[in-house]
Amino acid sequence: MNPTSKNNLNLYKTDFVVWTEQTAKLIHAKKFSQVDWQAVVEEIESLGKSDRREIKSRLEVLLQHLLKWQYQSNFQSSSWQSTIYEQRKRILDLLKDSPSLQPYLTEVLPESYHRGKQAASDEIKVQINTFPADCPYAIDQILDSEFLPRVIS
Template sequence: MPKIEVSLTFGETVPVQGITAYLANKTRSPRVASNVKMGVQSLKFCSSTVDCRKFMTPIPKSAAQLYETDFVAWTEKTVQLIRAGQFGQVDWDAVIEEIESLGRSDRRELKSRLEVLLQHLLKWQYQSSLQSGSWQNTIDEQRNKIVDLLQESPSLKFYPEEVLAQCYDRGLKAASNETELPINTFPVECPYSIAQILDGEFLPDAIDS
């Protein structure tokens, strides 16, 4: 019998006779390997290279449509399929898209909170006569949320520094709008270091215009 190889989606090939063990090792799921083995038997007399995806059950149209029509239902269905080891029915393109969007979402949230934090630090410093517990609560909340994001995603450790200039420009404009002070009242560049911005005890000294 000729040696039959199966092309895997990530560019590897293995003998059909070893595909079950191979998949069990790659996926850590004997159930997946067992399911694939059923499809492998049909290749008994074939000598061509076969795409591994042919062994996967096509994604039911209704499941794929859930991603566009009911996101919560799609997440619940996807979790059920993964826990049941029914990987062939998972809409992996959608899963990948959502994982990527999570990273983008964390970055967007961090930038947004940094902008608000800088806005309130400037207000605190340049409109000290109106300082209030509400302002301090906003400062504390933004700091806490930023710290939480950095703890949950350590890879974002240097991101605040990377976007500081952009966030300061936006926070500066917002501070000018709210205080009704001319924008040239404030420093052109951020006067605070990242360490100060995230320091729970730091509040800038008042500068009354």
């Protein structure tokens, strides 16, 4: 490892923003031997993982609020509706940037529903078995800007 590579590795550990800027400059200048490629690979891999975590988290919050909307209609609010809208919008933004994440929604739906159901149960103080065992909404409904579930009396 040459001194520039060592310095670049130290930057990666001590100042990530400066490391990204310096690494981009090295690549633009075609100084490939000075790039810490292992760190670059790690960062590229983490970007995909980050998008997956975000989409899963947003799906959980969205499902939580859809359940609250459906099962506690006497407390429906513009705040809940705004949260539903915002989570949908952010998920759709992620899917627009990375369409390959579309199948991931289906993959994580059962776990996201379980977590959203648990959060809704905790928040509105109802037994978790009040909600269906499996997600009652299709992915298309979940992401549909016009969809709000029918109220359960």
